[in-house]
Amino acid sequence: MTDNTVFVGNKPVMNYVLAVVTQFNQGADHVAVKARGKAISRAVDTAEIATNRFLEGVQKSGIITGTELVDTESGQTNVSSIEITLSKIP
Amino acid sequence: MTDNTVFVGNKPVMNYVLAVVTQFNQGADHVAVKARGKAISRAVDTAEIATNRFLEGVQKSGIITGTELVDTESGQTNVSSIEITLSKIP
Numbered sequence: 001m002t003d004n005t006v007f008v009g010n011k012p013v014m015n016y017v018l019a020v021v022t023q024f025n026q027g028a029d030h031v032a033v034k035a036r037g038k039a040i041s042r043a044v045d046t047a048e049i050a051t052n053r054f055l056e057g058v059q060k061s062g063i064i065t066g067t068e069l070v071d072t073e074s075g076q077t078n079v080s081s082i083e084i085t086l087s088k089i090p
Numbered sequence: 091m092t093d094n095t096v097f098v099g100n101k102p103v104m105n106y107v108l109a110v111v112t113q114f115n116q117g118a119d120h121v122a123v124k125a126r127g128k129a130i131s132r133a134v135d136t137a138e139i140a141t142n143r144f145l146e147g148v149q150k151s152g153i154i155t156g157t158e159l160v161d162t163e164s165g166q167t168n169v170s171s172i173e174i175t176l177s178k179i180p
Binding site for chain 1: 127128129130131134135137138142150153154155156157168170172174
């Protein structure tokens with residue numbers, strides 16, 4: 001099984017929804033939607049839109065939040081992260 | 091027990107961290123951190139900062155995301171929502 005992860009950034013949300021839907025259509029059983037910082041809201045949007053409007057028989061099976069240490073020009077800083085796992089209902 | 095909910099909006103994140111910490115200091119066993127739309131990332135920040143830097147013996151006990159129908163001037167629209175429950179470790 002390949003690594004079924006979609007990293008959500010600053011592009012329009014439908015780009016990421018399409019990426020998620022494509023992975024399930026290619027046979028994935030689980031897809032992880034990940035984001036950091038301000039993209040976290042868009043990751044939640046991605047998971048909601050994908051499960052409510054495009055994918056039959058797929059549900060949110062887990063949500064994890066955390067804090068990551070990131071290097072910037074002005075030193076290290078903490079950013080929040082989220083990982084939403086979507087899974088086919090067996 | 092009163093309703094221990096902190097609604098996260100557009101103010102600086104530390105305002106909401108302080109609200110969460112205050113509720114635990116007043117004896118709450120659980121505090122729900124809620125947000126909608128773009129404030130979702132700030133809600134995750136609030137929960138992370140509160141548990142990592144200010145509260146001993148408090149952990150994230152549950153995270154729920156969903157979609158809510160909201161009335162706007164131009165009709166109804168869907169927005170994503172999040173609810174992060176923080177609980178004292180027994």
